[in-house]
Amino acid sequence: xxxxxxxxxxxxxxxxxxxxxxxxxxxxxxxxxxxxxxxxxxxxxxxxxxxxxxxxxxxxxxxxxxxxxxxxxxxxxxxxxxxxxxxxxxxxxxxxxxxxxxxxxxxxxxxxxxxxxxxxxxxxxxxxxxxxxxxxxxxxxxxxxxxxxxxxxxxxxxxxxxxxxxxxxxxxxxxxxxxxxxxxxxxxxxxxxxxxxxxxxxxxxxxxxxxxxxxxxxxxxxxxxxxxxxxxxxxxxxxxxxxxxxxxxxxxxxxxxxxxxxxxxxxxxxxxxxxxxxxxxxxxxxxxxxxxxxxxxxxxxxxxxxxxxxxxxxxxxxxxxxxxxxxxxxxxxxxxxxxxxxxxxxxxxxxxxxxxxxxxxxxxxxxxxxxxxxxxxxxxxxxxxxxxxxxxxxxxxxxxxxxxxxxxxxxxxxxxxxxxxxxxxxxxxxxxxxx
Amino acid sequence: xxxxxxxxxxxxxxxxxxxxxxxxxxxxxxxxxxxxxxxxxxxxxxxxxxxxxxxxxxxxxxxxxxxxxxxxxxxxxxxxxxxxxxxxxxxxxxxxxxxxxxxxxxxxxxxxxxxxxxxxxxxxxxxxxxxxxxxxxxxxxxxxxxxxxxxxxxxxxxxxxxxxxxxxxxxxxxxxxxxxxxxxxxxxxxxxxxxxxxxxxxxxxxxxxxxxxxxxxxxxxxxxxxxxxxxxxxxxxxxxxxxxxxxxxxxxxxxxxxxxxxxxxxxxxxxxxxxxxxxxxxxxxxxxxxxxxxxxxxxxxxxxxxxxxxxxxxxxxxxxxxxxxxxxxxxxxxxxxxxxxxxxxxxxxxxxxxxxxxxxxxxxxxxxxxxxxxxxxxxxxxxxxxxxxxxxxxxxxxxxxxxxxxxxxxxxxxxxxxxxxxxxxxxxxxxxxxx
Numbered sequence: 070x071x072x073x074x075x076x077x078x079x080x081x082x083x084x085x086x087x088x089x090x091x092x093x094x095x096x097x098x099x100x101x102x103x104x105x106x107x108x109x110x111x112x113x114x115x116x117x118x119x120x121x122x123x124x125x126x127x128x129x130x131x132x133x134x135x136x137x138x139x140x141x142x143x144x145x146x147x148x149x150x151x152x153x154x155x156x157x158x159x160x161x162x163x164x165x166x167x168x169x170x171x172x173x174x175x176x177x178x179x180x181x182x183x184x185x186x187x188x189x190x191x192x193x194x195x196x197x198x199x200x201x202x203x204x205x206x207x208x209x210x211x212x213x214x215x216x217x218x219x220x221x222x223x224x225x226x227x228x229x230x231x232x233x234x235x236x237x238x239x240x241x242x243x244x245x246x247x248x249x250x251x252x253x254x255x256x257x258x259x260x261x262x263x264x265x266x267x268x269x270x271x272x273x274x275x276x277x278x279x280x281x282x283x284x285x286x287x288x289x290x291x292x293x294x295x296x297x298x299x300x301x302x303x304x305x306x307x308x309x310x311x312x313x314x315x316x317x318x319x320x321x322x323x324x325x326x327x328x329x330x331x332x333x334x335x336x337x338x339x340x341x342x343x344x345x346x347x348x349x350x351x352x353x354x355x356x357x358x359x360x361x362x363x364x365x366x367x368x369x370x371x372x373x374x375x376x377x378x379x380x381x382x383x384x385x386x387x388x389x390x391x392x393x394x395x396x397x398x399x400x401x402x403x404x405x406x407x408x409x410x411x412x413x414x415x416x417x418x419x420x421x422x423x424x425x426x427x428x429x430x431x432x433x434x435x436x437x438x439x440x441x442x443x444x445x446x447x448x449x450x451x452x453x454x455x456x457x458x459x460x461x462x463x464x465x466x467x468x469x470x471x472x473x474x475x476x477x478x479x480x481x482x483x484x485x486x487x488x489x490x491x492x493x494x495x496x497x498x499x500x501x502x503x504x
Numbered sequence: 505x506x507x508x509x510x511x512x513x514x515x516x517x518x519x520x521x522x523x524x525x526x527x528x529x530x531x532x533x534x535x536x537x538x539x540x541x542x543x544x545x546x547x548x549x550x551x552x553x554x555x556x557x558x559x560x561x562x563x564x565x566x567x568x569x570x571x572x573x574x575x576x577x578x579x580x581x582x583x584x585x586x587x588x589x590x591x592x593x594x595x596x597x598x599x600x601x602x603x604x605x606x607x608x609x610x611x612x613x614x615x616x617x618x619x620x621x622x623x624x625x626x627x628x629x630x631x632x633x634x635x636x637x638x639x640x641x642x643x644x645x646x647x648x649x650x651x652x653x654x655x656x657x658x659x660x661x662x663x664x665x666x667x668x669x670x671x672x673x674x675x676x677x678x679x680x681x682x683x684x685x686x687x688x689x690x691x692x693x694x695x696x697x698x699x700x701x702x703x704x705x706x707x708x709x710x711x712x713x714x715x716x717x718x719x720x721x722x723x724x725x726x727x728x729x730x731x732x733x734x735x736x737x738x739x740x741x742x743x744x745x746x747x748x749x750x751x752x753x754x755x756x757x758x759x760x761x762x763x764x765x766x767x768x769x770x771x772x773x774x775x776x777x778x779x780x781x782x783x784x785x786x787x788x789x790x791x792x793x794x795x796x797x798x799x800x801x802x803x804x805x806x807x808x809x810x811x812x813x814x815x816x817x818x819x820x821x822x823x824x825x826x827x828x829x830x831x832x833x834x835x836x837x838x839x840x841x842x843x844x845x846x847x848x849x850x851x852x853x854x855x856x857x858x859x860x861x862x863x864x865x866x867x868x869x870x871x872x873x874x875x876x877x878x879x880x881x882x883x884x885x886x887x888x889x890x891x892x893x894x895x896x897x898x899x900x901x902x903x904x905x906x907x908x909x910x911x912x913x914x915x916x917x918x919x920x921x922x923x924x925x926x927x928x929x930x931x932x933x934x935x936x937x938x939x
Contacts, residue, residue, distance in 0.1 A: 079738060088506070088803060096738050096902070098704065098900055099900070106662040114704065115704075115706065116704060116706040116707065118707060125626040133934070136899050136900040137900045138900045138902045147865040157584045165903065166871060166872070166897075166900050166901050166902065166903060167900070168898070168899045168900040169898040169899060171899060174751070186595050189698070190895070191703070192702050192703040192896045192899075193703075193896070194893075195700075195703035195704065195705075196703055200702055201703070201705075204659065204661065204705070205659060205705075207660075207662070208654075208660040208661070209657045211660050212650065212654055212660060215647065215650060219643075219647055222551070224639065224640060224643045225642075225643040225646050225647060226639065226929060227642070227646075227713070227730045227911070227928075227929060228663070228712050228929060228930055229713075229728055229930045230728065230934050231678075231689075231715070231727075231728050231937065232937070232938075233937045234936045243666075243680050243682060244681045245678050245680050245681075245682065245689065246679045246718070247678060247855060248516070248719075248934060250937065252937055254666075254680065258556045259583075260928060261929075262624070264627040264939070265627070265630075265929065267627050268626070268627040268628075268629065268630035268631055268636070269549065269550075269607070269636055270534065270551060270553060270630075270636075270639070270640075271549065271550065271551040276711070277712065278662070278665050278712065278713075280666070283852060284683075292666075293664055293665065293666050295662045302513060303531050332662075346752065348627065367829065386906070390654050392878075401833070433580075433814075436601060437601070440587065457938045457939030460625070460627075460939075461627045461628070462601075463603070463604040464571050464602050464603045464604060464606060464627075464628055465533055465571040465572045465573045465599065465602070465603040466573065466601050467531070467573045467601065468600065476662070492662060493662075494661060494662060494696075494700065495663055495696060497664050501786055502666065502667070502682060502687055503668045503892045504699070504892030504893065
């Protein structure tokens with residue numbers, strides 16, 4: 070093994086075929102090593118993929134533990150049988166960082182460990198190509214979200230996550246000791262995004278963490294997650310929001326298809342293309358579930374089984390498994406939800422279900438000061454405790470509405486993962502605060 | 505005043521000249537109204553700018569309080585003397601949301617109020633065109649950051665802000681009650697971005713809030729701010745990071761120049777173009793300050809006055825006021841800072857000063873497990889309390905480094921604002937937790 074560092078520029082594994090017969094240097098992790106006769110076949114993994122290095126003579130005996138970081142110099146050679154069609158004939162191998170024995174193997178088709186163990190060693194389990202692909206896709210989704218919103222004239226906003234009060238009146242909040250005062254972690258940027266619409270930006274979006282101190286410990290819940298928030302002014306109907314979200318999702322999925330081909334192939338995922346997503350009032354959805362599946366729903370809402378069955382219903386109509394559920398009753402929506410024009414006991418709001426799970430809540434908001442103050446009081450809350458928010462509605466507030474998409478839920482539904490934790494790099498739940 | 509809602513599609517103020525002699529409908533806020541003879545000149549403000557509407561006859565007597573939200577329908581007419589070269593001859597004006605008397609006027613050149621009052625009514629003060637421009641520029645900066653990093657093969661990551669321990673060993677942390685356990689708000693994504701490099705993404709960036717429970721109440725400090733974080737593997741020198749940041753800033757400023765022309769003109773800002781930013785070891789910087797300005801610095805560091813003077817020094821060399829300060833001593837840098845190759849008491853780290861203020865800290869990180877554990881112990885800290893982070897270094901960690909830019913500081917320095925709070929939509933400081 071050579072001891073001097075190479076001064077050659079680095080070549081990425083995926084680009085090896087472009088350097089046939091030229092000297093190159095690869096750097097990455099030891100994915101696997103296989104010895105055959107006097108040769109060793111070393112698979113090096115970097116952010117672009119995996120390349121095969123052929124080690125001969127003394128080099129073939131190098132002790133290289135899996136996941137060690139190495140720099141391999143040599144000559145690139147076209148080799149039809151090698152992965153990617155080229156391999157590296159190694160002249161030297163430098164070990165930059167030797168790895169200790171691993172808690173689980175990373176070079177098998179799947180990681181032979183339970184989700185909890187994988188999450189305990191998250192930075193390691195993320196090296197497995199399949200796990201790894203999740204967050205490449207997630208990055209593409211977030212980028213495409215920003216790009217689409219920006220192209221539609223939306224301004225990216227950054228609003229505080231340290232707040233004096235909750236948006237829903239006080240439940241499910243994490244308390245923070247803020248210089249001896251009581252503060253909370255924001256459950257959503259709801260009030261702030263509305264304020265930025267009213268501040269004249271009209272169209273705003275935010276990509277930021279939100280916090281829910283829910284006691285639930287299910288495969289659908291995270292206590293900290295990334296919310297893709299949208300809010301826009303000068304709209305008259307929630308139909309405009311559903312239209313916008315449908316176009317947004319098509320753009321996001323299109324970008325994932327364009328930029329994450331290898332990841333999708335590795336995960337065996339075929340991307341759906343949402344188009345003409347059905348919009349079903351919740352009362353009608355309940356009737357469908359009752360008639361078709363004998364499913365009884367809670368008053369004015371769907372439960373998780375109902376959400377799964379409604380997506381199944383849509384799939385059985387040969388459509389991608391997206392469905393907007395509309396017209397939720399006022400008493401299960403927040404105080405800022407705009408009543409439906411034809412029936413004041415319902416709201417001009419919606420949820421979007423995707424592959425059996427709610428990934429979005431949205432709707433029109435009340436923009437009249439008096440109506441909003443009344444709505445707060447009707448819920449037994451004190452308008453005074455919402456002063457900083459409510460105040461704005463006295464100074465000219467346009468009709469407006471918006472929605473929010475849970476990034477981890479969207480990712481996990483898209484990739485067909487059983488547990489939303491798989492779509493969070495470092496999930497936070499009832500019992501998990503590390504790593 | 506007409507009482508029926510218009511069904512026409514909305515035209516933005518800035519597009520009025522494109523609709524000469526056509527019927528159009530504008531929607532926005534009443535920026536100002538001026539009566540002259542039997543006419544009223546109503547300036548309507550929307551997200552695109554301001555347009556003049558001419559009201560005649562009965563319409564001219566309409567009581568329209570400043571900042572009310574209106575829809576004005578009529579015919580667009582080219583009018584060389586009107587702002588933008590066109591005006592609207594109004595046929596009807598609908599008031600969508602009437603405004604109460606304002607706490608301060610919004611249609612003067614500047615807002616006649618103190619910063620504190622403006623922050624108390626933030627959603628209102630943000631409507632003033634000059635204040636408004638700040639966050640349009642900030643959105644462009646954030647977008648350009650994402651675009652540049654993504655183009656260089658960096659993956660966007662989302663890491664937890666709820667953490668079990670601090671990155672620096674426990675000071676300046678906000679405690680959170682996490683289901684009865686003690687958690688903290690992350691001071692930076694430092695450990696997590698390093699972990700994502702080690703997880704095989706190699707090149708990562710994050711745009712997210714960070715929290716500093718600093719008691720400081722100065723014009724330079726926020727207790728919650730947005731950090732633009734970058735971390736990359738397989739680099740050998742911090743010079744590569746400074747090179748990258750310089751290119752990044754050029755791209756970001758170039759995008760602001762391209763997309764925020766009207767905002768920059770309004771604010772009278774001329775964008776600097778950083779190129780060949782000087783890189784000065786802190787010891788040399790101290791000598792320069794002593795020789796040139798008789799300024800004495802604290803041991804191994806610059807104080808705020810020193811930062812201002814060093815930028816002045818660079819300006820006096822006829823360069824834009826950027827300077828990298830390098831080679832900080834180990835005892836004032838964090839435990840993960842890589843020692844300088846030529847002198848183990850110094851570090852391979854840097855700060856970037858811009859217009860008198862530090863906007864970035866960065867550097868190479870220690871990637872050897874033993875060296876990192878020793879460095880933690882040397883500071884009297886317990887490696888055991890960093891287990892989740894330290895563990896990764898046992899399983900193959902490439903040489904790496906990174907930096908972080910404070911988005912509000914960058915914005916406020918770029919726009920020449922006296923107080924960093926002006927570059928935060930809803931600042932959080934020692935005494936401010938609302939709105």
